[in-house]
Amino acid sequence: MLIDFFLHLKAAKLPVSTREFLTLLEAMQERLAGHSMDDFYFLSRACLVKDESNYDKFDRAFGAYFKGVTEIPGLDAEIPEEWLRMMMKKHLTPEEKAKLEKLGWDKLMEQFKERLKEQKERHAGGSKWIGTGGSSPYGHGGYHPEGIRIGGESAGNRTAIKVWENREYRNLDDSVELGTRNIKIALRRLRRFAREGAAEELDLDGTIRGTAQNAGWLDLKMQPERHNKVKVLLFLDIGGSMDDHIKLCEEMFSAAKTEFKHLEYFYFHNCVYDYVWRDNRRRHTERFPLHDVMHKYGDDYKLILIGDATMSPYEILQPGGSVEYMNDEAGAVWLQRLLEKYPRAVWINPEPERLWEYRHSIQIIHNIVGGRMFPLTLEGLERAMRQLNK
Amino acid sequence: MRFEGSNTYVATPDLMLAVNAAITLQRPLLIKGEPGTGKTLLAEEVANALGAPLLQWHIKSTTKAQQGLYEYDAVSRLRDSQLGGPDGERVRDIANYIVKGVLWQALEADRPTVILIDEIDKADIEFPNDLLRELDRMEFYVYETQQLIQAKHRPIVFITSNNEKELPDAFLRRCFFHYIKFPDSETMQKIVDVHFPGLKQALLKEALEVFFELREIPGLKKKPSTSELLDWLKLLLAEEIPPEALRSKDRKVAVPPLHGALLKNEQDVHLFERLVFMAKHNR
């Protein structure tokens, strides 16, 4: 039953919408996937999945749903409408419900029934039907809501099954790899364009419009330049344990550099203390007192700290705990100061999130930043950017 | 109207299905994929196969949605008005200074057309949103002349993206979507076949092996794509390089001839030559 399939995808956290589901129905009605399971797989993917990073999730959900594909000859039960209504309501977001309501339940149901009728007519002889299989959470209750046929005598050579079983799109999944382009896309969430400052750019369109309206007398119009006005203060941990993550951090850094015009960056080692530096080779000679940094860059800057937060707890909690030099005040004190000055702040951690709970120091920092620690994955970055935009 | 690939374009079954869905239901098809996977070429091929005119719109970072509908060429009008002369009459009618965009041309055509919106992700983030209504309804209003332009035939719309920017959800929901996976060796063989019919199987086999191995090298800035493979094959043929020359007897440690056609980035060439050098000296 198609709607069941749709709900299954929703339950698997694929961002599918009712609109797209209706498109799939329409496509089925046009017999675009008349011949085989393969066709249905490709068609439903083209209708419902709009980003290759979700292909893998779709493959898994599809595979799970159709694992128990069985032949149910002559299946012709009525769809209990009440049941459908209930199920839909349960699984749709309020927004989608509203949209669906507007379209009308009746219309949707009509489409279904028609579809089913057509099925019956076409397949009186009994052929392959796709059921919900044992894996679906919805198909119970003494009736068989199944019914949309997608198999057939001429079932294809099943290349699609290979695709979803091999999960060929695995490495396109969100949480895996990051290239600078991906990072840039994630960072773009922070961008805020605005026209700011003095009017100093010729507004060509405005001038032409004005002049033309002026019957040819030149009417110069100026406008302020368009800027990405987001300001970012970036602190990068450059210590030994970060070596494993250096490539990722480089990518993150280079992406940030091209994305933000107002980007200020500094290095630290393990935790921030009373000074940071800008050039690693001259870290002992060219130090920037953290107080000065906080003084210079206003609280409209967004603060991003990148580090694995992996160290001895002393390095955070004790004066003199730094591995670099003798610090008078504990790292935690400095970190706190930074966070007070910059309310919009996140800590991005290249260590896998599942390891965090096993590292004491990560736990401590996690607490200090008030839970605003995010993994250095695409998905983590997106969460971080959302946090910064709050 | 169904698209089944052509003798110059290899379409996998999943791609064909997506294309045909877009044709049948008259909704745009969004195509993504690595550079060189045939995204741009696809629109051309479909247009050819359907015998429909192709209207191309190549997007740049400064492209505005409005330009796809029409532009009012106020500068020409201004010039005409100030020059006076024989064109004096022309100036009076604003319609003379309305320049039709790709979408307008498609909507007024008296047969179905194919529109290619190439590299939509180059444009500003808002660009796709600005086209939503027009793509949905296939109509728009020309304020200057107070005309409503409506489709005589709904065009078939192909949109390509290189993934530089995320596209808005509202836009995505209106499209079919297909990601062209980098061709596997079997598909690649077919693609080479349409470009070099009758290529010696031995040469093709060796060349493909070298090509796919090269793509596997970690750390390449730019992996060679289909176009590079085709260029390289062309050179191999021109130079009459025999299949044996693509692989030395001790396997893997040879620099393939004319590899500059495959690796275009200087850093990549260095990386590759260094790897080969190391491999040679490690044995």
Ligand SMILES: Nc1ncnc2c1ncn2[C@@H]1O[C@H](COP(=O)(O)OP(=O)(O)O)[C@@H](O)[C@H]1O
């Ligand atoms: N499926 C294919 N069939 C035939 N030729 C192909 C195919 N895919 C790629 N090519 C070749 O690669 C070249 C690059 O394709 P193009 O459409 O420009 O790629 P993209 O727009 O994805 O970057 C084409 O001109 C063509 O020669």
Ligand SMILES: [Mg+2]
């Ligand atoms: Mg292209």
